[in-house]
Amino acid sequence: MSTYTPHTASDIREMLDVVGVKSLEGLYEGLEGIFARDMNLPEGKSQQEVARWFEELAARNKVFGSVFLGAGAYQRYIPPVVKSLLSRSEFVTAYTPYQAEMSQGILQAIFEFQTMITELTGMQVSNASLYDGSTALADGILMLSERKKNKVLLSEAIHPYSIEVVKTYLLPLGFEVEMIALEDGKTSLTDLEKKLSDDVFAVALAQPNFYGVIEDAAVIGEATKAAGSGYIMQVEPFAATLLKTPFDCGADIAVGEGQPLGMPLSYGGPYLGFIGAREKLTRRMQGRVVGKTQDAQGRDAYVLTLQAREQHIRREKASSSICSNQALCALTATVCMAAVGTEGMKEVARQSLSKAPTNSWR
Amino acid sequence: MKTIFEKSQPGKRTLSIAACDVPEYSLPEGLLRSADAELPEVSEIELVRHYTALSKRAYGVDDGFYPLGSCTMKYNPKxxxxxxxxxxxxxxxxxxxxxxxxxxxxxxxxxxxxxxxxxxxxxxxxxxxxxxxxxxxxxxxxxxxxxxxxxxxxxxxxxxxxxxxxxxxxxxxxxxxxxxxxxxxxxxxxxxxxxxxxxxxxxxxxxxxxxxxxxxxxxxxxxxxxxxxxxxxxxxxxxxxxxxxxxxxxxxxxxxxxxxxxxxxxxxxxxxxxxxxxxxxxxxxxxxxxxxxxxxxxxxxxxxxxxxxxxxxxxxxxxxxxxxxxxxxxxxxxLGREGLKESAELAVLNANYMMARLKDKFPAYSSRICMHEFVVSCEEIKKEIGVSALDFAKAMIDRRMHPPTIYFPLIVHEAMMFEPTETESKETLDWACDTMLELLEEAYRDPEAFKKHPLTTPIGRPDEVAAARKPVLIWQREN
The missing domain is CATH 3.40.640.10 (Type I PLP-dependent aspartate aminotransferase-like (Major domain))
Known part of the structure; x- marks a missing residue:
């Protein structure tokens, strides 16, 4: 049997003596009545056996040279610097950076991530990440909720899994979710205008949408704003370097799935939810937020901030229950965006556009 | 340390991308953004040094003891x-x-x-x-x-x-x-x-x-x-x-x-x-x-x-x-059946051993045998010399130990919650307990000086009130 515990038999004896208990089982005295007998678990294995078993499992998965499945998960080339830097154990094995003085590296990297997300989306503030592109959409919609308004309008061309997650999050809270029909593969302005009412607090669409069509996001934004509703766009990060920004389209919030930014397909996770918002919504954002401040000597310092929104302070009044987020994935995206750069990301986006079948085969 | 944006210079590249081998498709002007997203443009070596330097300003389980209560910071096997x-x-x-x-x-x-x-x-x-x-x-x-x-x-x-x-x-x-x-x-x-x-x-x-x-x-x-x-x-x-x-x-x-x-x-x-x-x-x-x-x-x-x-x-x-x-x-x-059980037992042993070694000086919330973690209170110490759980946490950082969880659970005043986990050796626990006891002596010797920890980190205690009052959440060029 292997374990990762470093104790020798004599260590255990000495320690039990100090504690004043005769045996390891003695630490659970009085609980014997609820001990699980005959737990159906196998014997332990050696490292080599476990490694070999997983290699066999992995070999039973078919890895395709080219994957055109898309639908929210994309096989993009990942620069080797990304994997190399992200395997540094100071990043991998750290906890959430509660102790700022010994976590400046992680805090600064998240601050850089937040900055990059605002650059991509044109927004003014961002956070340390959300679980994925779907939960980010649900969280973003909840940020827009207003007293006395009860309805959300979702474009039918949003990823079906995102629509499902939004419904999971919103329906138990008593919100109503209505779909906006499509016209020519785009979100229908006519249908939107028909469904907008005083009761609507959020309109959401995806850019480009699930069918790969570029939406008239600014036109939808204008109609939405005219009706007094909040507006949220779910964007693809590479396309975002070319297309009119959510901010310029009038959106209050932009969210997205960050997987294409250096994360392998990995059978669906871990991926990365990102969010950018207008400044007025800062204190309604969920999750961790890093801010810049100074120490007593005037040196720049990064900290987790605006914690008065969070579960460990506000408890039942918190803006969400998020504790662990997807920090290492956010760092992956940060290094990836820095490696590819502005020009590189635009080039990737242009080539993706040109190589999409309906464009290249016309 | 400068941000990656301050190290950026237009024209620098890490990644080269093969030329497009299909006819270029261009989008109508009206759909395009008016200004570029300003992402960093750096060479590969600059990129690697920047994030390597940042990693050295972080602290993980691989760096040392991490008894953060409720977080179970055990070793992450390679x-x-x-x-x-x-x-x-x-x-x-x-x-x-x-x-x-x-x-x-x-x-x-x-x-x-x-x-x-x-x-x-x-x-x-x-x-x-x-x-x-x-x-x-x-x-x-x-x-x-x-x-x-x-x-x-x-x-x-x-x-x-x-x-x-x-x-x-x-x-x-x-x-x-x-x-x-x-x-x-x-x-x-x-x-x-x-x-x-x-x-x-x-x-x-x-x-x-x-x-x-x-x-x-x-x-x-x-x-x-x-x-x-x-x-x-x-x-x-x-x-x-x-x-x-x-x-x-x-x-x-x-x-x-x-x-x-x-x-x-x-x-x-x-x-x-x-x-x-x-x-x-x-x-x-x-x-x-x-x-x-x-x-x-x-x-x-x-x-x-x-x-x-x-x-x-x-x-x-x-x-x-x-x-x-x-x-x-x-x-x-x-681990298998036996390994899981033994890991749990040793997690409990480690916590009880630390508690037994510390409880005379740092009163434990409960005198019963604890499970994988225990909570001590610095309330009396604070009353006596004005040194808080936070001050102890910051002093531990200077000894290259991650502090325990502090001020949780809320029902214990000036709480410090230690969870050593089973993957720490007796030697490490002895060192950590000796360090805590030394720090206590240091605190009593000169409480005011004690509150100045940490002194060995890239920054001292940050001004968290200012951070929350006027949030700066992104890097801005004019700064």
């Missing part, structure tokens, strides 16, 4: 990393047909099966991304269960005042009202307070066991009975499972639904705040509400089954943080 990096796992698309991902499905099936066995539950979903996400998912199951039975008036979740903040916050996200009940003097559930709180509006009691003061709730079977008799369900917050894994199962204690933190109990790395993984296990009565798809064993191998009809719906795209779940499976396979 084998797990190697397994999770196999191209056969990283290179598969979530929508590939099941015949082409049999290895992945078998891994998920096997992990679900093992977690069900360890927790005493019947079904498990691996979809939730983190512990709080698991809580959220479990509460949705509870909600659906009551509603489908026509029990529509159950709108309250009971939590002890010692609970993790995520518990009440998750309850709110599902639309529940939280009822906080005061803990007894020993930090455990006060049965009378519980009896007074339950009723036909009780949806569930959320309770971690061992609880957040590191004590096993010995009355758990009675607690379960009180909640069940009132028609409510009992929810297990898996944050503290490390003390009992392989020894005692939540299902046997009377719990109906659990969430686990694979990034605590099952050795997957925390990554500076995720990705974690928060599987949810439940008893049969709740299984039909689980999010889908679920992995099933078929005649020819493994398949994916759509969500059950009464499902709460997906809580996340696809099947969860798959690579994280592989790491947990590697851990369970390696």
């Amino acid at each position: 084998l797990n990393e190697e397994v999770a990096a196999l191209p056969g796992f990283t290179g598969i698309h979530p929508l590939q047909c099941p015949e082409t991902v049999q290895g992945a499905l078998e891994a998920m099936y096997r992990l679900s099966e093992k977690l069900a066995e360890i927790t005493g539950m019947d079904e498990v979903t691996l979809q939730p991304a983190a512990g709080a996400h698991g809580e959220y998912t479990a509460l949705q199951l509870i909600r659906s269960y009551h509603l489908e039975r026509g029990d529509t008036q159950r709108d309250k979740i009971i939590v002890p005042d010692s609970a993790h903040g995520t518990n009440p916050a998750s309850a709110t996200m599902v639309g529940y009202t939280t009822v906080n009940i005061p803990s007894g003097a020993d930090g455990c559930v006060d049965l009378e307070a519980l009896k007074a709180a339950v009723g036909n509006d009780t949806a569930a009691l959320m309770l971690t066991n061992p609880n957040t003061v590191g004590i096993f709730e010995k009355d758990i079977e009675q607690i379960a009975k009180i909640v069940h008799d009132a028609g409510g369900l009992l929810y297990y917050d898996g944050a503290n499972l490390n003390a009992i894994m392989g020894i005692i199962r939540p299902g046997d204690m009377g719990y109906d639904v659990v969430h686990l933190n694979l990034h605590k109990t099952f050795s997957t790395p925390h990554g500076g705040g995720g990705p974690g993984s928060g599987p949810v296990g439940c008893k049969k009565a709740l299984a039909k509400y689980l999010p889908g798809p679920l992995v099933v064993k078929t005649e020819s191998g493994y398949g994916l089954l759509d969500a059950p009809e009464s499902s709460i719906g997906g809580v996340k795209t696809f099947y969860g943080n798959f690579l994280v779940t592989l790491r947990a499976l590697a851990y369970i396979e390696l």
